[in-house]
Amino acid sequence: MSDLTGFIKDELWLHGADLVGVGSLAELPADVRAGLPIGIAIAVKFPKEVIRGMPDLPTRAYYDHYLHLDEKLDMLASLGAECLRSFGHRAIPLTRAYVAAHATPEGSLLPHKTVATRARLGWIGKSALLVTTPFGSMVRLTSILTDAPLRTAKPISESRCGDCQICRDACPAKAIVGNPWAACTAREELVDVAACQETAQERSNRAFGIPTSICGKCIEICPYTSRYLDKH
Secondary structure, rough: OOHHHHHHHHHHHHOOEEEEEEEEEOOOOOHHHOOOOEEEEEEEEEHHHHHHHOOOOHHHHHHHHHHHHHHHHHHHHHHHHHHHHHHHOEEEEEEHHHHHHHHEEOEEEOHHHHHHHHOOOOEEOOOEEEEEEEOEEOEEEEEEEEEEOOOOOOOOOOOOOOOOOOHHHOOOOOOOOOOEEEOOOOHHHOOOHHHHHHHOOOHHEEEEOOOOOOOHHHHHOOHHHHHHHHOO
């Protein structure tokens, strides 16, 4: 096929992806990328009404869509990987099951956010979440690893949040440090993960009776998210 990159992107968009990007992972250690040099980043966005509906606490609708989007992402990653295999290439979909099976005590072996920045979908905000220009941080992510000869984007390696501290000031856990991100920045330099998780569990339990680690305040308050929500 003369344009495999375009074909794979079109297939993923056709089946419900909102953002798709391709990046080179060759600079990363081979063990974290299963020896495969290319990453495909896939994002799907939350419905506007779900994010608008939680200015104070997370909602059951947010929780339900969180799980629904994860199922959709697993489907998209598996579909994209199968398409690549049908053309004779190696491809691994980084589904929830795959990520869990290869996790380390510190977390995911290869965070989807890392693939997304390499694929130019966005940058890491001060909240340690991916921020995209079209949708802010109201997206969920997955990835595909492959050896297919796809066209890759120039990675984003620095924050575009500037001096903004809105998410830090709004964080109910006071977990966001406020430091700018760059490609070498550790998550702990951005966020107190334990404080974030503890407060998120308390807030979700208070809001809808399930002590799960979702909060959503830094998503809802992000200016890039707000810009998308304000569009007609």
